[in-house]
Amino acid sequence: MSRHLDADPECKRGDGGIDLVIEGRPRDLGGFVVRRVLPSPMRRLVGPFIFFDHMGPVDFAPGEGIGVRPHPHIALATITYLLEGVFVHRDSLGSEQPIRPGDVNWMVAGRGVVHSERTSPEVKASGGRMHGIQTWVALPQKDEEIEPRFEHHPRSTIPIVNLPGAEIHVIAGTAYGAKAPTGVLSPTLYVHARLEADATLQVTDEHEERAVYVVDGSITCGGKTFTEGAMIVLRPGAEVSIRAIEATNVMLVGGAKIDGERHIFWNFVSSSKERLERAKADWREQRFPKIPGDDVEFIPLPE
Template identity: 50%
Template sequence: MSWQPDLDPKLGDPKSCDAIETLIVPRARDLGGFEVRRALPSAKRQMVGPFIFFDQMGPAEFLVGGGIDVRPHPHIGLATVTYLFEGEVLHRDSLGTELSIKPGELNLMSAGKGIVHSERTSEAAKALGPKLFGIQSWVALPESHEESAPAFIHYSADELPMLNDHGVSLRVVAGEVMGVKAPTETAWPTLYADAVMAAGSSIPLDATYEERGIYTVKGEIEIAGDVFGPGQLLVFKPGDTITVKAKDDARFIILGGEPMDSKRYIWWNFVSSSKERIEQAKADWKEKRFDIVPGDEEEFIPLPD
């Protein structure tokens, strides 16, 4: 998805506990028909592990004939991580990929030295009055992979392992949680999981990765006696084992990984360890030197002023 900077989110929840290093309350933004809440980057923190961009999309329900319509736009130096709770999105890219992602599946698109993609609601989905609810995130690529060849990998729901135990249903999307490891190929140690919990259940989050956080999606959770509602990013201090308890039926995303290998710059849809490389990408898009998206050649998002 294409990104435009906005005002920094403001912290609005005083609750915290000793294990929490940063609490981020995303700012809601209306993109015309659906709402987006951006947790990263924020004024308080740019990254959690390799995650440098983290958006909650929806929940939204469109009228018949409606849907999302994100025109072709470029990326460098990052991988997009698309995961849905509800609805579907038609992905097309300059590699020739054309595929709809559905709930529980993962689209992992590595931009490397440069890729162009679009994200739209398919005509078939529009005819049904589509819904959309999910997470769009970006992970920065390590310096060794910033100029790699672009790539796209789709993982079906059946390929991502599930852990079901004592009221907890957890899908491991990337990395390892509670001894369950995903097959997802990442360029940097990455943690990503979708936890659905029944009221009264609990789950331990071990300090397997140095940087860890959870983004609350639904319901209330309790950590060390403090209660947190939906739509918050909680970033934990390194080294602590965390126990998350569900006060009622709840859902949250676990994210993180190892700290990135160097500082990253972000401008529009470009991420790089080099300001000069971002300037080159800006010029390349303006001069139409990126590849086109087959089947979606007529439209594009222009470079911001």
């Protein structure tokens, strides 16, 4: 377990193009621990990203695995990206989709959707490692109540940009001259960069808000060293480069600043507090749609 996972929640101001450094905070999700990075006490969003969880890495023994029961969302989109492992996404639209390393699952909740994420019985029987990133992006106000949809983009369809010492996978939005197939609804930056030891990467400056998250390994930025679990929020317009001290995986996240304040309760995001109350009542009374084939269990509304 890294020192960031053990540390108390911490946010620090920086320099050298760095606006803020956020350390991931541990959260137990029922058998495995994640690092919760966004929202943080000092920064709720970076671009449209309002939620950022680093899952694992965790090694499951035979008979163990991911078992996230059905739960609802509104007015956001979820992005699931794995570095290791596999599990199955199901939702109330009828989707049933395994996700593997390098694939992208993009689910737009809009007016309301329910989904679950579970390790398949076949994979659970043998156990294995799970490692990935789960994020939510807030939708523009005009799109908060759109029809929900689900997109699966296999690894083979995700653009890869090769730079000296860097392999860049453009997961969503645009970066380094490439555009992802993910159906984003506002300007978005979401990149997985694999860096070789001593490689230097200029952080793309085409987006208004940007941050660098260290998944593993270590980097220098602005004359300081950062290791796994650190999110480095950059100042708008600043020219920033990062250098990998060792082989390192980083995520670049951001995009255009979201249009107005967003409120969060549990798995719900909205620009309207009244809409949150309605969603809470709808889940409490089980008025959300069911997931075909996974309609018995559910996560109760926190009271």
